[in-house]
Amino acid sequence: MPERVVGRTRELSTLTGLLDEVERGRGQGALLIGDAGIGKSTVAAALADVARDRGYAVAWGRCPETETLPYWPWRQAFRALGLSVEPADATLARTSMYAAVADRLGAVTAGQPAVIILEDVHLADGSTLALLRFVVGLLPELRCLLLVTSRDNAVDVPEQVAEALRALPPSFVRLPLTGLDRDATGELVAQVVGSADAAYADAVHARTGGNPFFVQELARWQAARGTTSTETPIGVRQVLDRRLARLDQHTYDVLAAAAVLGEDVGLDLLAAVVDTGRADLLAVLAAAVAARLAEVDGSRVRFAHSLVREVVYAGLGVHQRSALHLRAADSLADQNDAGQVAAHCRAAGAVERSREFALVAARAAQRQSGYEQAVRFYRWADLDDPVVRLELGAAQVLAGELAAGRDTLRAVARTTEDPELVARAVLAMGGGVGGFEVDLGDEEQTALLERVVPLLPDGASKAAAVARLALARIPTDRRDGPRQLADEAVRLARAAGDARAEVAALAVWCDVFSGPDHVAERIAAAERMLAIATGDLALVLLARRLLVVALLEQGRFAEADVQIAAFARAVLPLRLPLYSWLVPIWYGMRALMSGRLELAASCIAQATQLADDADSPNARLMVFALRAAHADLTGVVEELRAYVETVMGPFVGNPLVDGPSAYYFARAGSTEVARSIVRRRARDGLDAIPRDAEWLESLAFLGEAARVLGEPEAARLVYDALTPYAELWVIDGIGGACLGSVSLFLGRLAAHLGRPEARRLLENALEVHRTAGAETLAAETEKALAELGVPTVRAVGDAGELRCLGASWEATWRGVTAHVPDSKGIRDLAELLVRPRTPVSVLDLSGPGRVQGADLGPVLDQQARTAYRRRLLELEEELTEVTDPARAERLRDEREFLAHELASALGLGGRARSAGDPVERSRKAVSMRIGVAVKAIERVHPALGRHLRASIRTGRQCVYEPADDVTWHCQSAAGASGVTAT
Template sequence: MSAAMPTLRRAARHGQSGMLVVTGEAGIGKTAVLDAIGAQATGMGFHTGAAKADEIGRISPGAPVLLAMRSGAKPLLDSTAIAEFDGLVDHPLVLLDRVGARLERVASVAPVLIVVDDVQWADQLSRLALRVLPERLAGDPVVWLFAARDPADELTTPPAPSVRLETIPLGPLGAADVAAIARDRLGKPASAATQRMLDGVGGNPFLVTQILDGLARGDPDGVPPAGFVRAVEAALDRLPDRTVVLLAAVLGRAFAIDEAQRIVPSVSSADVHRAVAAGLLTRDGHRIRFRHDLVRETVYSGLSDDVRQDLHRRCARYLLASGHDALAAAPHARAAATPGDEESAAILCEAGHQAAGPLPETAGDLVLEAFELIRPAQESWEPTGERCVDVLHRVQRCTDAVRIADAVLARAHDAETSARIQVLAANALWRIGRPAESVARIDEALSAPGVSAALRARLGSARALALTRMAPAWRSRQAVEPALGDARAAGDHDATMLALQAMGELARNSGHHAESLAYFRELRSVTGTSYLAEEILELQLLDRYVDAGTLLEAAHRDDHGGIEATLPSVTAAQMWQDFNLGRLDDAEAGARTLVTIGRELGDHGHELDAVLVLSAVALLRGELAEAADRLTPTTAGGNADESVRLPGLTLMEGWLAASDGRNAEARTILRPLLFNARDSSADWPWWPGWMRIFVRVGRATGDQRFSGEAAAIAAEGAARNPGVASFEGVALATRGLVQLDLDALTAANAVLDRSPRPMLRANAAEDRGRLLLGYGKRAEGLAELDRAWSIYRGIGARSAMVDVQRVMRRAGARRAKWETDAARPRQGWAALTDAEVKVAELISAGNTNKAAARMLNLSPNTVSTHLRSIFTKLDVQSRVQLTNAVHAMRPPAG
């Protein structure tokens, strides 16, 4: 308690968050310590929520976290919030945002204690919540109290430096303590035989008290130490009917007598009374539970396979019959399963389908287990395998999906089944960058007789989608357009969805962004979900940032838990919005958030995007070592496929080399990309901004052909996106750089004045200023360079600022404002970015993260990322300390 109390006091008095972790083996007293800490916290005015994870129910998504939020005399959630949160387990990131917002709101009134016992049994969603929420709520007076058997569990380590951790390891009792307990329980010192027994339990207080209580009830003295197990067995043997105890061990949770009777009708109230009298079970109101987990584990380990499987099967059937979903029944189906068990396989397969959204890793494991149960000779083998492949593809376990598809296809009896499975396998192969194999499989399926018109259309659409990664857009269009027509003619929903996705990918890869926007909008209307982020990205590429911002605001305001409001897709779209509009601080915060989310969910594509943006921001700030460090682990391997990884990484490596003055190396890195750009199946050539880097590398190395090719591609991008200022201005600017054409650069500046992208405007002003100086027009050139310097400074592009200053100094210019361009310090108020200053002021004024996010048009996650950075720079650990620091450090107005 002396170790725990400082954490509670810091939260109550100073508003600091913290973690308390109680560790030790089963029976060592962790729950008793948790109860004592909880009682102290309640007396100190904490709002407390407590729950316990359990091994049997660990598949139930989010159960311990949600139970903690609704427990106690004054639950942290009201009935309306409980109903809302229960409906969000299929949208885990939305659920975490809502839980975090609720805890933040409660913590603004009183400190909060969240207690979770036995976190080693927490399900995947709960573990995600318990890893993420302490970090997101760092600085709020929220204390997290966990009990775990394993001190090395990932949940027992601090999630961030800003969250202080106190670990309380519970070890065995010493001999003197054991002797004192024996004297208290028995009323006299233990006999020699009893002492030998007590010496054999390793100082475990629960086992000590169990042995002593048995002796107090009249059990014979001198039972061997291993006799705790025997004592449990003896207590069972004394029962006329032990069924209720065995059922309690299998259920793994508290239960009412009528519930037990619905599972096993022979159970009676008298059986329960006798089990309680024997010390095996105890009453908790009208519910029955084991006195301790060790008793349950001992009873459970003693069950024969037949009894255990029979009781688990009964529990699974009861749960399904009483309206629970397959996920609730899955733990029992898993334990009941035997080879060839179609009933258990069906439950596991349905549970995997239900878990695909909230618990993707668990979903994949469940369907694989289901498939392994079924034998090829059984009728359910093919449909189970097909559903397994579908779920594995949805949770992006594509290698497993292809493996199971091959197993089913080897024994498929008809062309229709084979075709359906080949579509799923082909889509999985497309995801992992193996489009050639995808096309080969589809062609084989199409050659088989007996495939329906609808499935032929679906196969054709899947083939078209694969071709978007295999061939230049102009060539793959010949297959994609007919596939969409066939899908619409067949009226097959899946075929139409695949074909629309292929058309959107095709148009984007060819740089026809208005066309791509139209297809992704139609795709969103067909699916009803999930393609809002693609639409936003295309609006950005069309310079329609106001429209993109409107959709982002709608996504942030969405309260329906729909997929459009979830991360990481919307966070990625927001990150690109901020980056392209020159809001580098916000882009960096969004990218850091996206890296965390990508790793949490295994979304390596979005994680890669975030790493590239973090590296780009570092380059723009002149932090070359940081930019290289960001790229190194991704270059060395990473989990995204090469077809996804290599173009972006190669571009960044070339840019990094050029920024470091290694232009010849940059040309070598970038040459293959540039001269294969027209035949690339990737979309990077049609993003404004890249071609200026290529032109500058070509000029620095004297490679006119290299520069000319980059300018020609920029001109094609403008032709494919008429009226888009960013494309047209970049085309004029690159042509002006290659040809040293002052008129073209002047026209480029005029066009780019309409572009919403400040970096492009600054680039064009810098290039025109440099050329004017070269033509001897010093005053006009310096004015343009001054304009470029101001834009660079406004967005924090320090590297470009320094380059412009160097050019101007060589021209004999000096500016007083250059004295203010020193690198930002790492600590104190001056270390805060503009975005962090806004967040610090809003939070210190009493706003919650969610309210600040709404005012700044950011996601709450991004505000949390800013807040953690602010805490580090200002060396504070709570909102109270932040408020004091803001008042003390903020420069006076004026």
């Protein structure tokens, strides 16, 4: 066994086993933890050797002890893979940069599997940890093994790192390294000194606990003294001191400068600090390398172990240490690394200079979404400057220090007379211009805005401040004040020509003009937001959220599903709870509508966890809404009672929640409490209920409570109020639950009141519920019709239609029709749909005479591979500039296709794959084009896309196997046919 893997056979075997999984297409992760010197780097290096032999790209990144650029270890690793962690546009948010990382990492590993090794993560900054959490979430989709090493004791590992490591998913393999056992210790000692008797090996093991570094140091020291006695130096520090003392002064001085610079140092920088030419520096370092105190690797020098650096640094006097830090700062000043300059100046006691560079570093980190690092640097800067304190507060909010950040910003706003600065501080309290999570209960923010808005000049800043003021006044001003302010904010933003300010103003406009009277206008506003918010993912997500809710209110579920899918595609790979919690909420809402109760329950659990992670009040409210809808459907009375007590209890007496409170109190068995609420609301009238986003829901619940409790006066009031909105749907909050069409509630109220239009309303509700695939709501409607004595007929199985219109195809499924362009894949689908459960050979789908011959050589020749790679680079450049969402989607599809083609054409080590036999070539071609066709359908008709994805099997034989009976009518240019899948 080689020296480097003594005693680590099991760990190395586990890691090489993970490589097998990577080669099967499933990305893996592993955490190697243990004390300093325990052998983490040794095992990682052995794995790297194995991976290289198997054709992997191997990339290393090491977390430094000194301050450096955000994401430093990722920069090192990605550079080895030909990638960059830099955002294409420094103004973009972290989410946009992460999306780019995901795309590029996926493309690289599709072409060649990779091992990424991040060492010493216990030294990682917040930016590095944030990107680690993101990449871990991507692993299942990558051909990549991510190996992380870290110390594991409480002294060396900060809490934020410990928390990040604890949060790694269960699938992330944890390999704790402990000391070598007695036999391995003896073997290691023997390798160092040539031979070792059992007694000496036992003594070394007892003294070191099997720590490989200690073992080797003690053994080497023993070999130098020529004795087998265990009367060695008391500690490793003393051993290192003795070894250092044997160096000549010049070599020691170079190591001292290196210790000040860090554990892993560039040779050019070290040469500048010690004022020595590179050739001379290498000659001096040779002695340190021979003493195994340092290693030279290409253009860098690193200490053999972190303890070596610690010993050298601790041995420096105060004056020498300060002088070296100042020399380091001078050498780094021209290298655009303000963070390290600030750190060295700070260590040298040069406070003013440290503040100057800290501010530069903080702003650079902020631009690159390194919020945690920005906070650290801002705290080193001149906090007497209110602008710097404002920037610190904004960084704290974005870094997750919400309460502390708002306190910092509030202090700035209270103490400055500059209205622009006050407005910026208040906007930053909600996370910036977009304000995804604004605290509407903070009255001081409102007061501050009211003071400074009249003093601001017209422009983007005033537009954003006016919009936030409009939002802040919603809870207290039920007149036209917020609406007038929202209109003014939009006007100011458009006059200023500022897209971000306009998106923020339109978002507030949608909130202010929520409710059933402005659904169409809100859809138009959200579509405008989507059109102009390109490049800022947070604002795009805000626009999609508003659009989803408005589409749901109009019952346009297919279009809403498209927006939900787009939202999910953007946020799920990023693993950001602040945005991600909406996805399981919406998926759970749709699952409840279609009767998939287990899936809905799973979505509730996922949304609950994300709401806690995001610490979002909105998220928790929507989780309660989805949970209550699930409990209402399944009849879990205890769950409903808990919902009433936890959510409705604090709002008792608020007219807005009278309806839901009365309904859930009645369902939970508290009928007298429910009756008192219904009668009070009927007596006081419905005008007190705010006509906002919750108005339809509040009235629908109030009407249901009145119907269940037998309160005709309240039922009549609700019926009259809801009648103008029969075509809309009742949606809880921002999609927490879909309660059904308004016509369902009107139909049940009409039946309760004995009105003749009850049947018409319920039959209309049944039609729209079935069209929307809302099986649970359709069943409720059928029940209401049955109580009127109206029989209902349900079709057995589903029916679909696929018609060729020349250049496009028309697909109809469950009452929804969509159009897709003509393609070979669509024609393949038509062939399969009319032959359900009948395997069809790919040669038949390829057509007669299309595939001939045997081996056709490489899948892609060299010229084609070069052209594909060149086009991929062009697509990356185009995607950084494109503003049209539709064109961007097409470019991403082309990029995904080309990356897949390259991955299919290249094997391990970049070797070209052979095209193979005719059937295999047809299998790949047919599978690819069917997959592309299903994806195209899924974009415009998600429900049909999901059905086809679940029912189509591809291979050498392709087959359509639906779970239930389906009748398809397919008409191509050659004619029509219809077959039922049974």
